[in-house]
Amino acid sequence: MKGLSYEEIGDRGLTVNNMNQISDARILNSIFQSIYDGVYVADKDGKGVMVNDSYSRLTGVPASDLLGKNMRDVVKEKIVSDSVTLKVLSEKRTLTIVQTIRNKEFLVTGTPVFDEDEQIIYVVTTVRDISELTRLRNELQHTHKLANQYLNDLEEFKSKEILQQHLEGVVAQSREITKVFLLAQKVAKVNSTVLLLGETGVGKEVVVNLIHKFSDRSNKPLIKVNCGAIPEQLLESELFGYEKGAFTGADPRGKPGLIEQANGGTIFLDEIGDMPLDLQVKLLRFLQEFEITRVGGRKSISLDVRVISATNKNLESLVDEGTFRQDLYYRLNIVPIKIPPLRKRRGDIAPLAYFFLNKMNGKYKLNKKFHSGVIQLFEEYSWPGNIREMENMVERLVVITEEDEIKIKDIPLEIPNIGQPQKTSKLDLKQIIQNVERKIIREVIEEEKTTRKAAEKLNISQSTLVKKMQRLGL
Ligand SMILES: Nc1ncnc2c1ncn2[C@@H]1O[C@H](COP(=O)(O)OP(=O)(O)OP(=O)(O)O)[C@@H](O)[C@H]1O
Ligand SMILES: [Mg+2]
Numbered sequence: 001m002k003g004l005s006y007e008e009i010g011d012r013g014l015t016v017n018n019m020n021q022i023s024d025a026r027i028l029n030s031i032f033q034s035i036y037d038g039v040y041v042a043d044k045d046g047k048g049v050m051v052n053d054s055y056s057r058l059t060g061v062p063a064s065d066l067l068g069k070n071m072r073d074v075v076k077e078k079i080v081s082d083s084v085t086l087k088v089l090s091e092k093r094t095l096t097i098v099q100t101i102r103n104k105e106f107l108v109t110g111t112p113v114f115d116e117d118e119q120i121i122y123v124v125t126t127v128r129d130i131s132e133l134t135r136l137r138n139e140l141q142h143t144h145k146l147a148n149q150y151l152n153d154l155e156e157f158k159s160k161e162i163l164q165q166h167l168e169g170v171v172a173q174s175r176e177i178t179k180v181f182l183l184a185q186k187v188a189k190v191n192s193t194v195l196l197l198g199e200t201g202v203g204k205e206v207v208v209n210l211i212h213k214f215s216d217r218s219n220k221p222l223i224k225v226n227c228g229a230i231p232e233q234l235l236e237s238e239l240f241g242y243e244k245g246a247f248t249g250a251d252p253r254g255k256p257g258l259i260e261q262a263n264g265g266t267i268f269l270d271e272i273g274d275m276p277l278d279l280q281v282k283l284l285r286f287l288q289e290f291e292i293t294r295v296g297g298r299k300s301i302s303l304d305v306r307v308i309s310a311t312n313k314n315l316e317s318l319v320d321e322g323t324f325r326q327d328l329y330y331r332l333n334i335v336p337i338k339i340p341p342l343r344k345r346r347g348d349i350a351p352l353a354y355f356f357l358n359k360m361n362g363k364y365k366l367n368k369k370f371h372s373g374v375i376q377l378f379e380e381y382s383w384p385g386n387i388r389e390m391e392n393m394v395e396r397l398v399v400i401t402e403e404d405e406i407k408i409k410d411i412p413l414e415i416p417n418i419g420q421p422q423k424t425s426k427l428d429l430k431q432i433i434q435n436v437e438r439k440i441i442r443e444v445i446e447e448e449k450t451t452r453k454a455a456e457k458l459n460i461s462q463s464t465l466v467k468k469m470q471r472l473g474l
Helices: 006-012 019-034 053-059 071-076 084-091 131-166 175-188 204-214 232-240 277-289 315-321 326-332 346-364 372-380 386-400 429-448 451-458 462-471
Strands: 038-043 048-051 095-101 104-114 120-129 194-197 222-226 266-270 291-293 300-302 306-311 335-338
Touching: 038 053, 038 084, 053 104, 053 120, 071 084, 084 095, 084 104, 084 120, 104 131, 131 175, 175 204, 175 335, 175 346, 194 204, 204 222, 204 266, 204 306, 232 277, 277 291, 277 326, 315 326, 346 372, 346 386, 372 429, 429 451, 429 462, 451 462
Parallel strands: 194 306, 194 335, 222 266, 266 306
Antiparallel strands: 038 048, 038 120, 095 104, 104 120, 291 300
16 A cells, blocks of 8 residues: 555545545554554654544543644643653654553553655554553552561561560560560570660560570570679779789689670670770770780780670760760670560550569469459550569569459559550649549449449549540540
8 A cells, every 4th residue: 555645544534536545545544443552643743643543542532632733732731741752753763651641551652654765754653551551560569568478477476486485484475575586586696796775674684684595605604794783993803803913802813704704605784884984995895806804914815705785874875975985885786676665565564464463473372363454554554664663563462452353443553644654754733633533433433333333432423424534535
């Protein structure tokens, strides 16, 4: 077929004289219209000259928006997001782009048609809807992601199971603490220096024990030093040992220090933030070279000791204040493990409460139980002293309460912010009164079972009580 200009076959109106040409043009046109992909043809200037039905069906753009219009204007009017036609006109080669038309994605290929002089006369663009393909691809990606997540969950579950079997006397229920213990288990296998961070009573020492237990050093000593508890002038000789005659009052034979005693094993430097500055230098040297010199001694002693330190202080601010050496901080902080406070992992509260209840029942040969309201109160409390506070409280409750069931009325009112999860240092009279109200109402309801009887006992009307309870979130 030859001799058909776009004016002849374009615009779906055929202007031909010769019968042969008519049938050729009809065939051509019906082929053009029946192609499943969208086809759009522009002339050498980028003006739309032919569009098939599929193009409009796929993109939703009517032929009238394109025919006789320059592609530059079509883009300007934002009918299409981008134009492959214009790119083909400038680059003079076949190009494929992904284009968005009316929120659908299309794979668009533009092909130049050249005349004998190698000049572009048309650009033929085919448009294929890939929204479905994209949707399927996204779905596949999503499925992959889900599968990976399930695999990870499964791994976590498995390691949690293994962890549980090894963690005697340790409660690890929440995701937050499980992560901590799993990390501890992992670093136990390497010799890296570990820094444990967390408020008082969160279980830093528990993690130290765990790391030592899971390490290859478990049958060697684990020496614990509380840097804050040993007087400054003694700490150096305690840690590094001394040679004979080092100072008056010292053992005349000399003495190995705690670091030396930990050789082959682990040394735990607790309250590291309290270490005096001059000792920090000596400790840094040990961490860099794993060598020490005893006080009054000359020779260096090489040691193989794993160092774990802990603090409930903010070491970074100590560094800023100049009371803690930055280089030592970096050395200690190779693997930081942060243990979240109990109020940030409330999932552990109930299991810990029952764990300590069991422990204390065993210790005192008793059989105490918790009223369910007690656990609820525990879950709402902020536990500033964390697990140590809970352990002490449960012990006290087990010992002090008369009846077998520990009730809300047994919980000491000294818990300042009971029923109020946030820790506040300010005394807020309204909140304190509300807390007391909350506690008393809970106690009376616990006893009387119904709001009618409770209201009677409290000498207020039932509706006042119910309103109060709603206001207090009970
Ligand atoms: N996950 C746990 N399961 C059971 N008991 C725990 C757990 N974590 C901590 N404990 C108990 O809580 C108490 C306090 O823990 P630990 O001494 O390890 O806290 P800490 O972070 O070292 O506190 P501090 O900063 O005051 O030294 C200990 O009696 C410990 O056995
Ligand atoms: Mg401790």
